[in-house]
Amino acid sequence: MRLPIFFAKRYLFSKKSVNAINVISLISVIGVLISSAALVIVLSFYNGMENLILSLYSTFAPELRIAPTEGKVFSTNTAIFQELRKDNLIQSYTEVLEDKVLVEYENHQFIAQVKGVEPQSLLAVNHENMLYAGDFNILEHNNPYAIIGAQVQANLRVSLEGINNHIQLFSPRKGGSVNSVNPMEEINIRNIAPRGILQYQQGFDNLIITPIDFARDLLNEHSKISAIEIYTKDPAKVEQLKNTIQKKLGKDFSVKNREQQNPLLYKTIRSEKWIVFFILTVIGIIAIFNIIGSLTMLVIDKKEDMRVLESLGANKTLIQRIFFYEGVMIAFIGGVVGNILGLLFCLFQERFGFIRTADGANTIMDVYPVDIRAMDFVLVFITIMVFATLVSYLAAKLSVREIKPEN
Template identity: 70%
Template structure:
């Protein structure tokens, strides 16, 4: 192994007789370098976007959510739920009541999803970052207020300040008959004033958050709830509490973590990352194929040297290893430098925000986020080396064949 490596190192770093070989070898290194740097940069930027999207989703989604396996509502007065409410490891416990309602303001109507929560849970779980404007005080001085989603506010143009900003909420009365002369007799109607607007987030834009007692009164559902939402003091305890609670509640309930609450979001983010990685890898493979050109030119330049080595007893396997190690060294140098450049660029972006979105001050992000992960560097390096090893092996086989044919012509 030392002899082929010695020749490969000498051929790569020593001056070659043909200037074209120097240029092609440099192009091969640069090709591997650029593809490696591009993979690192794109993956790190994508990680940053993934982290941002999931953090925005986490502002709305609880760490654990208990729902009935069948039906829409259930009674949460059993001992298991009471024990959870008084669990010292839980930071926030809230019963939830949800349903569709009709909202009307200034003769404009909109179908929204009402979500009744225990008012204290909004401050206990630190939901301040989910607000675009206003405050979280949905129950103050014995008066009910509401947080409205961005789409609700945009469609109805509801102001969050003023004395005449009450919105009307309508919901079918539970257990009502269709025989009433006045249809409004079968409809519950309540009014409430908004105190805040939620940040834009797909899936939550049609939401209106109110105190749960207000929601129970509107929906005429006083005994049962739609779900129980839980936030932990220590997030690392979520899996153990989920497993324990699921066993205690049995098959009648489903205890979901954040990923299970919105599996499509997580699957989409993960699949998109691998699709991007695959596309960039294919582009990188094209650049790595420059190694074949470099080794071919090297064979032409060193063909006489190989014939001399064969006459001294070197076999085809040894010659093949020389060019194989040459290709591996090109890939290794290009890969290491490329990963280093990619890392440096990501660090600069993280510190100085070189690439910006150009959005205003109220946008979700002004600088493209970056999340540097060691696993991505390892993945990029392994991918580059595996592809380069395959390309170098093919190129070395072609090189040996060329030398063998040249040797036959020489003997003739």
């Protein structure tokens, strides 16, 4: 064992002549410990919330979405799209036609986004978590039905009950004349009965999902579509399929995964996590500065020992390393124990869920979710050790400088 480490270990664990030094050293360890544990716990909780939010968004967003890079609609009457529909990696493939429409129900009006899809696509993938009420059967005995978003339902107060319970959709007729004597003749008006209500999800709460044939008739668009939405059989192969499709379609189309469909959501969630990490790291650095006080008091307490070492031939560098290694040991102990305590806390929360949301205040989750990731522990430990090493070096250098040889 190297001599500086030997002395540092003895000084850290031996009883000091002044009991306050033991207390200060313990406070330094506890400060690093609490900082490490807090960082680990907060990162794990943010991971859990990130997974929860993204899982809710993922329920509504397709795994892949194909759209034109220019314009709003395109034709799929080509061999590429016909082959794509038959791809063995695809579980659900649907053409989509969507646009803004005016919705009216019992003298209440609302601007919504009608989205026409192939009816069987809603049944090919488990979408049950999307529904607040009703079902996904939007085509029954050749009769079209609609699934409406939460905001549409809230604003129009639409009920799913009743025999003649229909909503009216209004869309300007393409190619119509603006000089028509009766402007209503240039507007397509269609009635449809609501069959289900979507759970609230920002970005999807103004949707009205209908069979694509109904949307074609309403929007007067019989040959082109707005997008293609795809779900895969194996989520692990989404990126592989995305790259393959993009290569085949070229620059005229964009193929986006879920993150690319809503980059703001993903960036916001991740940036919030690292902002909190930065704030807690600053607080942790303040706690690490306790090491300066601990080493300064220890140097004063061991001043006579240092003079003895100097008389035996030890130079300032060796003495400085003794106190530097002690500061590093304090941070190491605090960091390791803090990580362990943080891990245990997260495991208990994951197993027993003792930190809960208020009863009845949240229908999405009853307990705060956690997601334990090994890289978070490594990041926290490295962060603590880097700052502790810098502080220990500074403290050791300044403290040892004050030791003056006796005349």
